[in-house]
Amino acid sequence: MPRLLLVEDDPALQFTILTALEEKGYGVDAVSTTGEAIDRLRDNAYPIVISDIYIDERTGLDILDAARRKDPLCSVILMTGRGTMETVMAATRGGAFDYIAKPFDLDVLTGAIERAEAVRGAGENEAQEEELPETEMIGISPGMVDVYKKVSRVAPTDATVVLEGETGTGKELVARMIHRFSRRASQPFVAVDCASIAPSLLESELFGAMRGAFTGADRDRIGVFESANRGTVFLDEIGDIEMNFQANLLRFLQEREIRPLGAGRPREVDVRVIAATNRDLQRLVDESKFREDLWYRLNTVRITMPPLRERRGDIPLLARFYVNKYTGLYNRNVKLMDSGVKALQDYTWPGNVRQLQHVIERLTILADQIDGETVLDALTAMDSREKPMETLADAEEEQIRRVLAATGGNKSKAAQILGIERKTLYRKLERMKF
């Protein structure tokens, strides 16, 4: 068993803790001043340090600092009877392993020590460290390599690109890469989320408006296409724009001219357009919800991002990447274990890389180590709270399909269950092309 360092100035408490730990078989060096503690830390390697916070002119936070400086993997457990938000924050920021409020049950302390030992890898193996490639886009699976190839071919051209793929698969990241590897790299990249802008404002947002063009237009407003002149415009959620605005966009793509609302003559602009959607544009075209001519115009090059569950081989790389990122960011000493990697690989990831990123961020903050158990706990908590966002229309269609399947296609029964009239259901089914 490793030797522990105990720093406690209250002789009675020091004796109690020392006795309890020795009974459990630990070798303990006990000291009662910060000076002695720091001397000991200088000359010895302690995997675990247990320290009071308020000791003398220096505190447990100084001990934490000295211990982590000597060995960044040292687990420091701090104890105090005067814990405030500020000291807890400082302890966490300094990388303390745990923080215990006095008075405490000795089991709480031994529990913390056992967890610290477990984290040090007693028993389970830490996942093999692999060298991380120097890149922002992680993934070496065949599906991702296809994406990289297309990006490298299309980036230097001015071709319009459509990016398709589920939410969180990296469409915006790819759009930025295309821009970065294009001759426009030093010019602006402007992203517009078409779904979040009211249809009535989309026109002036993209094309601009002259002062007085509509109520509230109290000055000239430069549109996105003009402000991104010579650069790239990323039109996100293109599947959500209204039919009549689709016509305006088509005209722009053909003529490369903008006419701000209220302006006399059109102005030429030079922008490259990259569009993205997590909906199936071909299907929207088939359902007459998206103009076919616009679809052809956009679809010069189409890149489809593979969902994470179809490239599970990349999950260990991504996990390692995000563990590195967040342990650094939050000054945490959290290890990724083999069992954790396996649990991450077994999950289906409806929210794709974004969801994986969030799970790891949360685990680096809250868990002692990322193993099978902590991953499953986090995923269960998430499954009930963070379903990927869908539109109301999608949710409605999904529910209709489910109920129809359950009633074996009986529409009267389905309408009854759904709480709508039969003819309403027929109308909805018609719209769904069911």
Ligand SMILES: Nc1ncnc2c1ncn2[C@@H]1O[C@H](COP(=O)(O)OP(=O)(O)OP(=O)(O)O)[C@@H](O)[C@H]1O
């Ligand atoms: N291959 C990847 N390597 C590293 N990070 C990635 C990768 N793919 C996605 N990400 C990260 O995941 C997050 C989501 O990516 P992004 O915003 O590009 O997704 P999206 O496809 O545009 O999703 P949405 O449709 O929801 O807008 C970002 O933080 C991005 O950096």
Ligand SMILES: [Mg+2]
């Ligand atoms: Mg996006």
